[in-house]
Amino acid sequence: MDNGLIQITDLVKDYGEGEARTRVLKGINLDFECGEFTALIGASGSGKSTLLNLIGALDRATAGKVVIDGTDLSDLNDDELALFRNRTLGFIFQFHFLLPQFTVLENVLIPYLIYAGQVTPAMEKRAMELLDRVGLSHRRDNRANAISGGEQQRVAVARALINQPRIILADEPTGNLDTANTENVFNLLREMNGQYCTSMIMVTHDRELAQRGDRVVEISDGLVISDVLKDSSSEG
Amino acid sequence: MKRRVFFEMSLARRFLAENRAQSFLIIMGIAIGVAVMVFLSALIDGLQADLIQKTVGRSPHIVISNAENAAADAASDVNGNRTLLLDATQKTLRPIVDWRNVATALRADERIETVLPVVDGSGLIRRGQVSRAILLRGFDLEQANRIYDINNSIIAGNRSAPDGAVLIGKSLAEDLGIGAGDPIQLELPGRDPLIIMVDGVFDLGVAAINQRWLVMDQRRVAALLGTGDRISTFELQVYSVLDAELLAREWAARLPDLKVESWQESNASLLSALSSQSSSSYTIQFFVLLAVTLGVASVLAISAVQKSKEIGILKAIGIRTSSVSRVFMFQGLVLGSLGTLVGIGLGLAMSQAFVVFAQQSYNLLLKPVTTAVIITTTILAATLSAYLPARKVSRINPIEVIRNG
């Protein structure tokens, strides 16, 4: 696919050594396009996080390839992968994972700081805009662990967007949140996806939530068992 | 310098600030270690400088003689310090004939402070039933002051007689029961006994000198001994005391017929005692440094475990492994630097307190070089001790952290 952002080809991932070796991903083929909002669903242990980690350049495949924006991840060394994660990807984890040593505003800026070392006024302005977007500009100077769980997750959304990544990977971003906060964070992601034209891949156990994306990919036992594109065709 | 270093430093600072109590304790630990090193160095350097000063202060640094055998001999003073002394009574000295040329050459060497030509002889002095073997020393009193400070050592009588004063050591005077203005009978080998008047009594603080020396002007001694225009030895003081040995070897090469001996040679045992004192001090300092290193390493190892979640998340969002290492190295650097800073202050305070309360006869001496070495080695040790924890923590796999929450 020519305008594809991510191409996954025959992706295989094994865990463990020798006898204990188990194949978790058994040959995944998927393409993602720019600006797509994809929900990744499947039973627990089916390999969703494993797939997300491989797309997220956090782990290396046993076989097959992940090509993002023309870059084959297996061609990159560890430092290059780190840089790639920093510049191209945004992460939102199930457990919000802010740094408690820093303020809310500083946490939003950390992906930029890792890259640039120091904050520019323009970046600080951008961080403030994002905080405003997630409704937390009044919390900017709070310690990151002195705000509620839902607020932390919204800060994590702002953090994932600070470097204007091409792709945001979210592994059960609402898994720890109540209904109100789930709604809140999901709407935010959906809006960001529209507004910044960022591709979104979100793992969720919430089928209803999943239906609200552009596309729903279901994984079972390390294989894609369904891939439904909303308002158009479906493919297997 | 890559700009991301700024972020690494601010991470290091935040991590240290978060564990304030831990950071404070290890900084104090380092500080105490450094204070011990500073105090110990100052104490030992001060003591050694004092010992060397006592040894060479009022004695020649180099003696040049014409003896077949070693002419200079070391004698012990009351403190057990050894002083370069001439004891011609035990050795046969051959006179230095062309001493004027040698003196001119020596005086041209600007590293040499004082050149004192000396005519020595041995003999007896007698008063009533009591007699004592003496060392008759003839030298220019003005010149000799620069080595022996005789002017300020006169305890009875005076040193200004028309044709040069006759001065006698304190113990010798006491043994013979004489004082300034008293006559003594001087017996020199091969000469008739003669009566001379004692003008003054000196106390040079060295037992061997106080017991044996009878001092007169060089020409008068030469006349008494009948040696003519010859001298027995040169006694030198140099500007740089510790270089005396080097200088002595140089002059030994230039004066192949004469024997040139430095205070270091005559005090070999003192010097070896000093050097073993130094090495025991180095050993203590080494172990202090080792303790500092282990302390920093263990604190950072604990901190690395405590911060593994943060490190995992930072790695997931793109911090490099080498950056993480540097964050921990910076922590070592900061702990080491602050600890050293406080430690230097503490060490100076300890030294000051020691001077005030212990009231030793010597002063503490903190050399700039020593201070610089302590500062750099401690900071270096603290930074390097961060290396292993830094390496370990930098290899945290972000997936582990993400999966396990």
Ligand SMILES: Nc1ncnc2c1ncn2[C@@H]1O[C@H](COP(=O)(O)OP(=O)(O)OP(=O)(O)O)[C@@H](O)[C@H]1O
């Ligand atoms: N490091 C590992 N070593 C061995 N097995 C692993 C490792 N990580 C994951 N697995 C196994 O791989 C399989 C897929 O794990 P994965 O985390 O991708 O599942 P998941 O679909 O995200 O499940 P969940 O919905 O519970 O998060 C599981 O059976 C898991 O036990």
Ligand SMILES: [Mg+2]
């Ligand atoms: Mg999972």
